[in-house]
Amino acid sequence: MSLDMSPAALTRAEPRLMRAEPLLTMRDISKTYGDVRALRHVDATVYPGEVMGIVGESGSGKSTLLRMMNLEDTPDHGDYTLRLPNRDDGNLFDLTRYERRMLCARHIGIVYQNPHLGLLMKHSSSGNVAERLLIAGERSFEVLRAKAREALDASEFPLSRMDARPIELSGGMQQRVQLAKAIALEPALLLLDEPTTGLDVSVQALVLDTLKRLQRDRKITMVLVSHDLGVIRTMADRVMVMRHGEVVEQGLADQVFQDPQHPYTQQLVHAKL
Amino acid sequence: MTSTPLLRVDGLTKTFRMYHLDSMLHAFEGVSFDLHEGEFLLLRGHNGAGKSTLLRTIWRSYLPVGGHVWYRSNHGEIDLANAADVDIALLRREEIGFVTQFLNARPRVAAQDIVAEPLLLAGTSQAEALDQARHWLDQFGVRPELWRAYPSTFSGGEQQKVNLARALILPQKLLLLDEPTASLDVGARAALVRRLSDLKGQGVAIIGVFHHPGDVAQLITREINLNTRVVADQSEEEENVAL
Numbered sequence: 001m002s003l004d005m006s007p008a009a010l011t012r013a014e015p016r017l018m019r020a021e022p023l024l025t026m027r028d029i030s031k032t033y034g035d036v037r038a039l040r041h042v043d044a045t046v047y048p049g050e051v052m053g054i055v056g057e058s059g060s061g062k063s064t065l066l067r068m069m070n071l072e073d074t075p076d077h078g079d080y081t082l083r084l085p086n087r088d089d090g091n092l093f094d095l096t097r098y099e100r101r102m103l104c105a106r107h108i109g110i111v112y113q114n115p116h117l118g119l120l121m122k123h124s125s126s127g128n129v130a131e132r133l134l135i136a137g138e139r140s141f142e143v144l145r146a147k148a149r150e151a152l153d154a155s156e157f158p159l160s161r162m163d164a165r166p167i168e169l170s171g172g173m174q175q176r177v178q179l180a181k182a183i184a185l186e187p188a189l190l191l192l193d194e195p196t197t198g199l200d201v202s203v204q205a206l207v208l209d210t211l212k213r214l215q216r217d218r219k220i221t222m223v224l225v226s227h228d229l230g231v232i233r234t235m236a237d238r239v240m241v242m243r244h245g246e247v248v249e250q251g252l253a254d255q256v257f258q259d260p261q262h263p264y265t266q267q268l269v270h271a272k273l
Numbered sequence: 274m275t276s277t278p279l280l281r282v283d284g285l286t287k288t289f290r291m292y293h294l295d296s297m298l299h300a301f302e303g304v305s306f307d308l309h310e311g312e313f314l315l316l317r318g319h320n321g322a323g324k325s326t327l328l329r330t331i332w333r334s335y336l337p338v339g340g341h342v343w344y345r346s347n348h349g350e351i352d353l354a355n356a357a358d359v360d361i362a363l364l365r366r367e368e369i370g371f372v373t374q375f376l377n378a379r380p381r382v383a384a385q386d387i388v389a390e391p392l393l394l395a396g397t398s399q400a401e402a403l404d405q406a407r408h409w410l411d412q413f414g415v416r417p418e419l420w421r422a423y424p425s426t427f428s429g430g431e432q433q434k435v436n437l438a439r440a441l442i443l444p445q446k447l448l449l450l451d452e453p454t455a456s457l458d459v460g461a462r463a464a465l466v467r468r469l470s471d472l473k474g475q476g477v478a479i480i481g482v483f484h485h486p487g488d489v490a491q492l493i494t495r496e497i498n499l500n501t502r503v504v505a506d507q508s509e510e511e512e513n514v515a516l
Binding site for chain 2 (some may be wrong): 014216
C-alpha cells in the first residue's frame with residue numbers, strides 16, 4: 001500500500017499519543033500587501049515546550065508570519081488562538097489594539113534580528129527589561145529591579161553591565177538584553193526572528209546555548225525564524241519550510257534535513273555549505 | 274515466540290525521490306519482521322543494502338513510501354510510518370532511542386552536560402543527572418579531565434564515547450543502533466556490550482547495524498539480511514537470510 005507522504009498529508013496526521021493541546025494554532029492565514037501575497041493559506045500548530053523552526057529564503061513570508069504571531073499585524077484572512085490559562089480560545093485577531101498589547105506583554109516575548117526594534121537604545125539595559133514589567137502592571141521599584149536582574153542573569157548578561165545602555169553594548173550583548181526583556185514575565189511563547197544573524201560565530205553559539213537552556217529549564221515554547229539551516233537544525237524540534245508565502249513542507253527537523261520531500265526543500269538543503 | 278511483538282514492520286518500502294536528477298532511488302521494498310521485548314535483531318547486508326536507511330525509516334528521519342511500522346507504545350499501538358510528528362517526537366523523548374556513529378554536539382556545551390541532558394528533559398534533578406552523566410562517561414572510558422570540556426575538540430573515538438553515554442543513559446523500550454562501535458577502542462566496546470546486555474536483560478528490544486557484528490555476537494537473537502530487495506523475517510523466509 002502506498003502512503004500519501006505529501007506535506008499536506010503529514011500536516012493532516014492527527015496526534016494520537018500526544019495528550020497536550022497545541023499552545024498555538026493558526027488556521028488559513030493569508031495576507032496581501034499591495035500586489036504582493038505575503039502569506040497564502042498558512043496553517044501552523046505549535047505544542048507546549050517545543051521549538052518550531054521556520055526556514056525559507058528572503059521574502060518567503062517567515063518574518064511576516066512571526067509578526068502575525070506577535071499580533072503586530074492582522075491578516076486578510078485566518079484565525080489565531082493561543083491556549084492560555086484563564087482565557088477563552090477566541091480569535092486573537094479580533095482583539096482590540098490595547099488587548100493585543102496587554103496579551104503580548106504578558107504572554108509573548110520576541111527577540112528581533114535588529115535590536116533597535118526591540119530595545120530603547122538610550123535607556124539602561126535593566127530599564128529596558130523593567131519597561132516590559134511596567135506594561136504588565138508591576139509598579140514596585142524593588143520588584144522591577146530584582147526581576148530585571150533575574151531575567152538578565154538567566155540570559156547570561158553580565159550583571160556588572162546592567163545599567164549600561166544598549167547603544168554602548170556589542171551586538172551579542174544587545175541580543176541578551178532583548179532576550180531578558182522577552183523572558184522577564186516567563187511568556188508562554190517566545191518568538192525569535194533571526195536572533196543570531198550578524199553575530200560572530202562564538203557569540204552565536206553562546207546565544208543558542210542560552211536559548212536551549214531556557215527552553216529546557218523553563219519549558220518555554222519557541223518559534224525560531226532563521227535562514228541559517230545550521231541554527232534551525234541545532235535548535236528546532238520541528239521545521240516549517242516556507243516559499244512565496246506558502247508552507248511547502250513541514251516535519252521533524254531531522255526528517256526535513258535528511259529526507260526533504262519538496263523540490264524546494266531539497267534545493268535548500270543541498271545548497272547548505 | 275507467542276507474545277505480542279513490540280514492533281511489527283509490515284511491507285515497509287523506502288524510495289528517495291531526487292528532483293535535481295529527476296530520478297528515484299529504491300532503498301528497500303516490502304521489509305517485514307516482528308521484534309519482541311528483549312530481542313536483539315542484527316541487520317546484515319553489503320554497503321548500500323539499506324541497513325541504515327531501514328533504521329532511519331523506523332526512527333522516521335526518513336519517510337517511508339509504503340508499509341507500516343506498528344509499535345506498541347506505553348500510550349497505545351501506533352503506526353510509526355504515518356504517525357503525527359509530535360507523536361514521533363514524544364516517543365523519541367520517552368521510549369525509542371537511536372544511536373548513530375556521530376555525536377551531534379552543540380557548540381560550547383560540556384561533555385557532561387550533553388550526556389546529562391536526556392535525564393534533565395525527563396525531569397531528573399541537575400545534581401542527579403550530572404552524577405549519572407559522569408558515571409556513564411567514566412564507564413565508557415572518558416577521562417575525568419574531559420568531562421567539563423567541549424566535545425567538538427575531542428577525537429572521533431572520544432566523541433563517540435560521549436555519544437553513547439548520552440544515548441544509553443535512559444533505558445528505552447526500543448533501541449536502534451547504527452554502527453555504534455565504529456571508532457571505539459577495546460575498552461569502550463566492552464563497556465558498550467555490557468550496557469547493551471543489561472538493557473536487553475531489562476527487556477529493551479534492539480535493532481542494530483554493526484561493521485563488526487562479532488562485537489555483539491553473544492547478544493544477537495536473530496538476523497535479517499537486506500541484500501535482497503524483498504526482505505522478510507528469517508522465521509518466515511529462510512532463503513532471504515544469510516546467517
